[in-house]
Amino acid sequence: MASTLPTNPSLDKLRVEARHLQRANGIALHAAQFAVARRYGFTGWPALVHYLRLAADLSVDPGAVDEDALDPADRFCSWASLRYDEADAPPRWRAAADLLAADPGLVDRSIWCAAAASDSTALADHLARRPALANTGGGPFGWVPLMYLCYSRIPLGRSANDVLTAATLLLDAGADPNGGYLWCGMSTPFTLLTGVFGEGEQGPRRQPRHPHATELATLLLHRGAHPVDQQTLYNRMFRPDDSHLELLFAYGLADAGPSPWERRLGEAMETREQLWQRQIHWAAEHGFGDRLDLIARHGIDVSGADLVVPGFPDDPNVRDDEGATPLHQAAWAGDLPLIRRLLEAGADTSIADGRFGSTPLQWAEHAFQTEAADLLRETIR
Known part of the structure:
Protein backbone atom coordinates (compact mmCIF):
# COMPACT_ATOMS: atom_id res chain seq x y z
CA MET A 1 0.00 0.00 0.00
CA ALA A 2 1.00 3.64 0.27
CA SER A 3 -0.13 6.11 2.87
CA THR A 4 -2.34 8.98 1.73
CA LEU A 5 -2.24 10.81 5.04
CA PRO A 6 -2.26 14.63 4.95
CA THR A 7 0.83 16.58 5.93
CA ASN A 8 1.63 16.68 9.63
CA PRO A 9 -0.87 13.94 10.53
CA SER A 10 -2.07 13.76 14.12
CA LEU A 11 -3.38 10.73 15.97
CA ASP A 12 -5.66 12.97 18.01
CA LYS A 13 -7.21 14.43 14.84
CA LEU A 14 -7.71 10.97 13.36
CA ARG A 15 -9.36 9.80 16.56
CA VAL A 16 -11.79 12.73 16.29
CA GLU A 17 -12.40 11.82 12.63
CA ALA A 18 -13.24 8.26 13.65
CA ARG A 19 -15.62 9.50 16.36
CA HIS A 20 -17.42 11.74 13.89
CA LEU A 21 -17.76 8.85 11.46
CA GLN A 22 -19.06 6.63 14.25
CA ARG A 23 -21.74 9.12 15.27
CA ALA A 24 -22.73 10.02 11.72
CA ASN A 25 -23.25 6.41 10.68
CA GLY A 26 -24.30 4.79 13.93
CA ILE A 27 -21.55 2.20 13.81
CA ALA A 28 -19.17 0.76 16.37
CA LEU A 29 -16.02 2.73 17.10
CA HIS A 30 -13.76 -0.08 15.91
CA ALA A 31 -15.61 -0.11 12.57
CA ALA A 32 -15.19 3.65 12.22
CA GLN A 33 -11.50 3.39 13.06
CA PHE A 34 -11.07 0.64 10.50
CA ALA A 35 -12.78 2.80 7.85
CA VAL A 36 -10.53 5.77 8.65
CA ALA A 37 -7.42 3.59 8.48
CA ARG A 38 -8.47 2.15 5.12
CA ARG A 39 -9.21 5.64 3.80
CA TYR A 40 -5.57 6.56 4.37
CA GLY A 41 -4.09 3.40 2.90
CA PHE A 42 -3.57 1.21 5.98
CA THR A 43 -4.80 -2.33 6.58
CA GLY A 44 -6.31 -1.37 9.92
CA TRP A 45 -6.30 1.00 12.89
CA PRO A 46 -3.38 -0.66 14.71
CA ALA A 47 -1.17 -0.26 11.60
CA LEU A 48 -2.15 3.41 11.33
CA VAL A 49 -1.42 4.06 15.00
CA HIS A 50 1.92 2.25 14.70
CA TYR A 51 2.94 4.45 11.78
CA LEU A 52 1.90 7.68 13.50
CA ARG A 53 3.93 6.79 16.57
CA LEU A 54 6.97 6.14 14.41
CA ALA A 55 6.38 9.32 12.46
CA ALA A 56 6.20 11.40 15.61
CA ASP A 57 9.91 10.74 16.18
CA LEU A 58 10.96 10.97 12.53
CA SER A 59 8.90 13.90 11.28
CA VAL A 60 10.29 17.37 10.60
CA ASP A 176 24.43 6.46 8.82
CA PRO A 177 24.43 6.57 4.97
CA ASN A 178 20.69 5.80 5.07
CA GLY A 179 19.87 8.71 7.34
CA GLY A 180 16.82 10.81 6.65
CA TYR A 181 13.55 12.18 7.97
CA LEU A 182 9.83 12.23 7.23
CA TRP A 183 8.91 15.56 5.66
CA CYS A 184 5.84 16.82 7.54
CA GLY A 185 5.07 13.27 8.60
CA MET A 186 4.61 11.98 5.07
CA SER A 187 5.56 8.35 4.59
CA THR A 188 8.14 8.71 1.81
CA PRO A 189 11.44 9.41 3.57
CA PHE A 190 13.67 12.29 2.56
CA THR A 191 17.06 10.62 2.79
CA LEU A 192 20.62 11.80 2.36
CA LEU A 193 20.39 10.70 -1.28
CA THR A 194 17.17 12.69 -1.70
CA GLY A 195 19.02 15.83 -0.67
CA VAL A 196 21.99 15.10 -2.91
CA PHE A 197 19.97 14.33 -6.05
CA GLY A 198 17.69 17.32 -5.49
CA GLU A 199 15.03 18.75 -7.80
CA GLY A 200 11.29 18.31 -7.31
CA GLU A 201 8.03 20.14 -7.90
CA GLN A 202 9.54 23.62 -7.53
CA GLY A 203 11.90 23.03 -10.44
CA PRO A 204 15.67 22.68 -10.89
CA ARG A 205 16.54 26.28 -10.07
CA ARG A 206 14.61 26.49 -6.79
CA GLN A 207 15.48 22.93 -5.74
CA PRO A 208 18.71 22.18 -7.57
CA ARG A 209 20.89 19.10 -7.34
CA HIS A 210 23.90 19.29 -5.10
CA PRO A 211 26.73 20.89 -7.13
CA HIS A 212 28.65 17.60 -6.84
CA ALA A 213 25.64 15.31 -6.87
CA THR A 214 27.14 12.42 -8.82
CA GLU A 215 30.32 12.23 -6.73
CA LEU A 216 28.53 12.61 -3.40
CA ALA A 217 25.76 10.13 -4.27
CA THR A 218 28.37 7.63 -5.43
CA LEU A 219 30.19 7.95 -2.10
CA LEU A 220 26.98 7.40 -0.14
CA LEU A 221 25.99 4.39 -2.24
CA HIS A 222 29.47 2.92 -1.92
CA ARG A 223 29.24 3.35 1.85
CA GLY A 224 25.88 1.56 2.05
CA ALA A 225 23.08 3.94 1.08
CA HIS A 226 20.20 1.87 -0.27
CA PRO A 227 19.55 2.49 -4.00
CA VAL A 228 15.75 2.30 -3.74
CA ASP A 229 15.07 5.89 -2.80
CA GLN A 230 11.44 6.66 -3.55
CA GLN A 231 11.59 10.40 -2.99
CA THR A 232 14.62 10.77 -5.26
CA LEU A 233 12.82 8.92 -8.03
CA TYR A 234 9.80 11.17 -7.63
CA ASN A 235 11.76 14.42 -7.48
CA ARG A 236 13.82 13.60 -10.54
CA MET A 237 11.04 12.18 -12.73
CA PHE A 238 9.83 15.56 -14.04
CA ARG A 239 12.72 16.17 -16.44
CA PRO A 240 14.18 13.83 -19.08
CA ASP A 241 17.67 13.52 -17.57
CA ASP A 242 18.27 9.93 -16.39
CA SER A 243 21.69 10.22 -14.75
CA HIS A 244 20.21 9.52 -11.32
CA LEU A 245 18.56 6.32 -12.57
CA GLU A 246 21.73 5.13 -14.26
CA LEU A 247 23.69 5.53 -11.03
CA LEU A 248 21.02 3.92 -8.85
CA PHE A 249 20.64 0.99 -11.28
CA ALA A 250 24.41 0.49 -11.11
CA TYR A 251 24.04 0.01 -7.36
CA GLY A 252 21.12 -2.42 -7.54
CA LEU A 253 17.96 -0.35 -7.91
CA ALA A 254 16.19 -2.96 -10.03
CA ASP A 255 16.32 -5.87 -7.63
CA ALA A 256 17.56 -4.64 -4.23
CA GLY A 257 15.96 -6.12 -1.14
CA PRO A 258 13.98 -4.05 1.37
CA SER A 259 15.60 -0.80 2.40
CA PRO A 260 16.01 0.17 6.06
CA TRP A 261 13.18 2.63 5.58
CA GLU A 262 10.88 0.04 3.98
CA ARG A 263 11.54 -2.29 6.89
CA ARG A 264 10.91 0.47 9.38
CA LEU A 265 7.76 1.97 7.88
CA GLY A 266 6.25 -1.17 6.38
CA GLU A 267 2.92 -0.82 4.64
CA ALA A 268 2.91 2.97 4.94
CA MET A 269 5.38 3.12 2.06
CA GLU A 270 4.46 2.50 -1.54
CA THR A 271 5.21 -0.91 -3.01
CA ARG A 272 7.89 -1.41 -5.65
CA GLU A 273 5.12 -2.00 -8.18
CA GLN A 274 3.57 1.36 -7.33
CA LEU A 275 6.97 3.01 -7.54
CA TRP A 276 7.64 1.69 -11.03
CA GLN A 277 4.13 2.28 -12.32
CA ARG A 278 4.40 5.96 -11.45
CA GLN A 279 7.79 6.22 -13.15
CA ILE A 280 6.57 4.40 -16.25
CA HIS A 281 3.34 6.39 -16.48
CA TRP A 282 5.10 9.74 -16.20
CA ALA A 283 7.77 8.78 -18.72
CA ALA A 284 5.18 7.56 -21.22
CA GLU A 285 2.91 10.60 -20.80
CA HIS A 286 5.80 13.03 -21.30
CA GLY A 287 7.59 11.35 -24.15
CA PHE A 288 10.61 10.14 -22.17
CA GLY A 289 11.31 7.18 -24.42
CA ASP A 290 14.94 6.86 -23.31
CA ARG A 291 13.77 6.43 -19.73
CA LEU A 292 11.34 3.68 -20.68
CA ASP A 293 14.13 1.91 -22.55
CA LEU A 294 16.47 2.25 -19.56
CA ILE A 295 13.87 0.86 -17.18
CA ALA A 296 13.08 -2.03 -19.50
CA ARG A 297 16.77 -2.91 -19.92
CA HIS A 298 16.92 -3.53 -16.19
CA GLY A 299 14.14 -6.08 -16.27
CA ILE A 300 11.17 -3.93 -15.25
CA ASP A 301 8.00 -4.57 -17.23
CA VAL A 302 6.98 -1.51 -19.24
CA SER A 303 4.49 -3.34 -21.45
CA GLY A 304 1.31 -1.41 -21.90
CA ALA A 305 3.04 1.96 -21.67
CA ASP A 306 1.82 4.11 -24.54
CA LEU A 307 4.56 6.59 -25.34
CA VAL A 308 3.21 10.04 -26.15
CA VAL A 309 5.41 11.74 -28.72
CA PRO A 310 5.57 15.46 -27.90
CA GLY A 311 4.43 17.70 -30.72
CA PHE A 312 4.28 21.41 -31.37
CA PRO A 313 0.76 22.70 -30.56
CA ASP A 314 -1.53 23.71 -33.41
CA ASP A 315 -2.67 26.63 -31.25
CA PRO A 316 0.23 28.23 -29.33
CA ASN A 317 -2.26 29.72 -26.88
CA VAL A 318 -4.17 26.54 -26.07
CA ARG A 319 -4.83 26.19 -22.33
CA ASP A 320 -4.52 23.11 -20.18
CA ASP A 321 -6.90 22.14 -17.36
CA GLU A 322 -5.47 24.86 -15.12
CA GLY A 323 -5.44 27.57 -17.75
CA ALA A 324 -1.72 27.48 -18.48
CA THR A 325 -0.45 27.76 -22.04
CA PRO A 326 2.51 26.04 -23.69
CA LEU A 327 4.43 29.27 -23.15
CA HIS A 328 3.83 29.03 -19.40
CA GLN A 329 5.23 25.49 -19.36
CA ALA A 330 8.23 26.40 -21.52
CA ALA A 331 8.97 29.39 -19.28
CA TRP A 332 8.81 27.22 -16.16
CA ALA A 333 11.18 24.70 -17.73
CA GLY A 334 13.52 27.38 -19.06
CA ASP A 335 13.27 25.89 -22.56
CA LEU A 336 14.64 28.77 -24.61
CA PRO A 337 14.33 27.15 -28.08
CA LEU A 338 10.70 26.24 -27.42
CA ILE A 339 9.94 29.71 -26.08
CA ARG A 340 11.31 31.23 -29.29
CA ARG A 341 9.27 28.85 -31.47
CA LEU A 342 6.09 29.60 -29.54
CA LEU A 343 6.66 33.35 -29.78
CA GLU A 344 7.26 33.08 -33.52
CA ALA A 345 4.02 31.13 -33.80
CA GLY A 346 2.05 33.87 -32.06
CA ALA A 347 2.09 32.88 -28.39
CA ASP A 348 0.52 35.61 -26.25
CA THR A 349 2.80 36.67 -23.40
CA SER A 350 -0.03 38.46 -21.58
CA ILE A 351 -2.17 35.39 -20.87
CA ALA A 352 -2.54 34.63 -17.16
CA ASP A 353 -3.03 31.05 -16.05
CA GLY A 354 -6.19 30.05 -14.22
CA ARG A 355 -4.61 28.79 -11.01
CA PHE A 356 -2.17 31.53 -10.04
CA GLY A 357 -3.25 34.38 -12.31
CA SER A 358 0.32 34.68 -13.58
CA THR A 359 1.85 35.31 -16.99
CA PRO A 360 4.61 33.18 -18.55
CA LEU A 361 7.14 35.83 -17.48
CA GLN A 362 5.97 35.51 -13.89
CA TRP A 363 6.27 31.73 -14.12
CA ALA A 364 9.86 32.08 -15.33
CA GLU A 365 10.66 34.56 -12.55
CA HIS A 366 9.15 32.33 -9.87
CA ALA A 367 11.16 29.35 -11.15
CA PHE A 368 14.34 31.48 -11.21
CA GLN A 369 14.67 30.69 -14.92
CA THR A 370 16.53 33.93 -15.43
CA GLU A 371 17.45 33.36 -19.08
CA ALA A 372 13.83 32.61 -19.97
CA ALA A 373 12.65 35.65 -18.02
CA ASP A 374 15.14 37.88 -19.86
CA LEU A 375 13.95 36.55 -23.22
CA LEU A 376 10.31 37.16 -22.38
CA ARG A 377 11.02 40.68 -21.11
CA GLU A 378 12.73 41.53 -24.41
CA THR A 379 9.66 40.31 -26.28
CA ILE A 380 7.27 42.30 -24.09
CA ARG A 381 9.28 45.50 -24.61
Missing part, protein backbone atom coordinates in the same frame (compact mmCIF):
# COMPACT_ATOMS: atom_id res chain seq x y z
CA ASP A 61 8.41 20.35 9.17
CA PRO A 62 11.20 22.69 8.03
CA GLY A 63 8.71 25.38 7.09
CA ALA A 64 7.40 25.57 10.66
CA VAL A 65 10.71 26.86 12.00
CA ASP A 66 10.59 30.51 13.08
CA GLU A 67 13.83 31.71 11.53
CA ASP A 68 13.56 35.13 13.17
CA ALA A 69 13.86 33.45 16.57
CA LEU A 70 16.94 31.39 15.67
CA ASP A 71 20.47 32.12 16.82
CA PRO A 72 22.96 32.86 14.01
CA ALA A 73 24.25 29.27 13.80
CA ASP A 74 20.80 27.76 13.38
CA ARG A 75 19.72 30.53 11.03
CA PHE A 76 22.75 29.78 8.88
CA CYS A 77 21.81 26.09 8.69
CA SER A 78 18.20 26.92 7.90
CA TRP A 79 19.05 29.34 5.12
CA ALA A 80 21.65 26.95 3.73
CA SER A 81 19.34 23.96 3.39
CA LEU A 82 16.75 22.79 0.92
CA ARG A 83 13.50 22.71 2.89
CA TYR A 84 11.30 21.35 0.11
CA ASP A 85 8.71 24.07 0.34
CA GLU A 86 7.93 27.26 -1.54
CA ALA A 87 10.68 29.16 0.31
CA ASP A 88 13.49 27.29 -1.48
CA ALA A 89 15.30 29.81 -3.67
CA PRO A 90 18.82 31.06 -4.48
CA PRO A 91 18.57 34.26 -2.39
CA ARG A 92 18.32 32.17 0.80
CA TRP A 93 21.55 30.33 0.02
CA ARG A 94 23.29 33.58 -0.86
CA ALA A 95 22.14 35.02 2.48
CA ALA A 96 23.64 31.99 4.23
CA ALA A 97 26.96 32.56 2.48
CA ASP A 98 26.89 36.24 3.49
CA LEU A 99 26.12 35.29 7.10
CA LEU A 100 29.11 32.94 7.17
CA ALA A 101 31.35 35.57 5.61
CA ALA A 102 30.32 38.00 8.35
CA ASP A 103 30.86 35.42 11.10
CA PRO A 104 33.35 32.71 10.00
CA GLY A 105 33.45 31.34 13.53
CA LEU A 106 30.01 29.76 13.09
CA VAL A 107 31.63 26.57 11.77
CA ASP A 108 33.82 26.31 14.86
CA ARG A 109 30.90 26.73 17.25
CA SER A 110 28.52 24.27 15.56
CA ILE A 111 29.22 20.96 13.83
CA TRP A 112 25.97 21.36 11.95
CA CYS A 113 27.22 24.65 10.51
CA ALA A 114 30.53 23.01 9.65
CA ALA A 115 28.67 20.26 7.80
CA ALA A 116 26.40 22.70 5.93
CA ALA A 117 29.55 24.54 4.83
CA SER A 118 31.40 21.30 3.95
CA ASP A 119 34.26 22.60 6.08
CA SER A 120 36.41 19.52 6.67
CA THR A 121 38.86 21.31 8.97
CA ALA A 122 36.11 22.43 11.33
CA LEU A 123 34.40 19.03 11.12
CA ALA A 124 37.63 17.23 12.01
CA ASP A 125 38.06 19.44 15.07
CA HIS A 126 34.49 18.81 16.26
CA LEU A 127 34.77 15.05 15.76
CA ALA A 128 38.16 14.85 17.44
CA ARG A 129 36.63 16.38 20.56
CA ARG A 130 33.29 14.53 20.42
CA PRO A 131 33.06 11.66 17.89
CA ALA A 132 29.44 11.01 18.88
CA LEU A 133 28.45 14.29 17.20
CA ALA A 134 28.46 12.45 13.86
CA ASN A 135 25.13 10.89 14.87
CA THR A 136 23.75 13.71 17.00
CA GLY A 137 20.74 15.67 15.83
CA GLY A 138 20.85 19.44 16.13
CA GLY A 139 20.49 22.70 14.29
CA PRO A 140 17.10 24.15 13.31
CA PHE A 141 15.66 20.87 12.02
CA GLY A 142 17.17 18.41 14.50
CA TRP A 143 19.13 16.76 11.68
CA VAL A 144 22.43 14.93 12.02
CA PRO A 145 25.38 16.79 10.45
CA LEU A 146 25.51 14.73 7.23
CA MET A 147 21.92 15.76 6.45
CA TYR A 148 22.92 19.42 6.47
CA LEU A 149 25.87 18.65 4.21
CA CYS A 150 23.68 16.82 1.69
CA TYR A 151 20.86 19.38 1.68
CA SER A 152 23.10 22.45 1.66
CA ARG A 153 23.14 24.65 -1.41
CA ILE A 154 25.40 27.47 -0.21
CA PRO A 155 27.43 29.00 -3.05
CA LEU A 156 30.84 28.66 -1.40
CA GLY A 157 32.70 27.27 -4.40
CA ARG A 158 33.60 24.01 -2.68
CA SER A 159 35.28 21.45 -4.93
CA ALA A 160 34.11 17.87 -5.19
CA ASN A 161 37.14 16.85 -3.15
CA ASP A 162 36.22 19.33 -0.41
CA VAL A 163 32.71 17.92 -0.16
CA LEU A 164 33.78 14.27 -0.30
CA THR A 165 36.44 14.84 2.35
CA ALA A 166 33.86 16.40 4.67
CA ALA A 167 31.31 13.65 4.05
CA THR A 168 33.91 10.93 4.52
CA LEU A 169 34.90 12.35 7.90
CA LEU A 170 31.30 12.00 9.07
CA LEU A 171 30.84 8.53 7.57
CA ASP A 172 34.10 7.31 9.11
CA ALA A 173 32.86 8.60 12.45
CA GLY A 174 29.74 6.45 12.14
CA ALA A 175 27.20 8.60 10.29
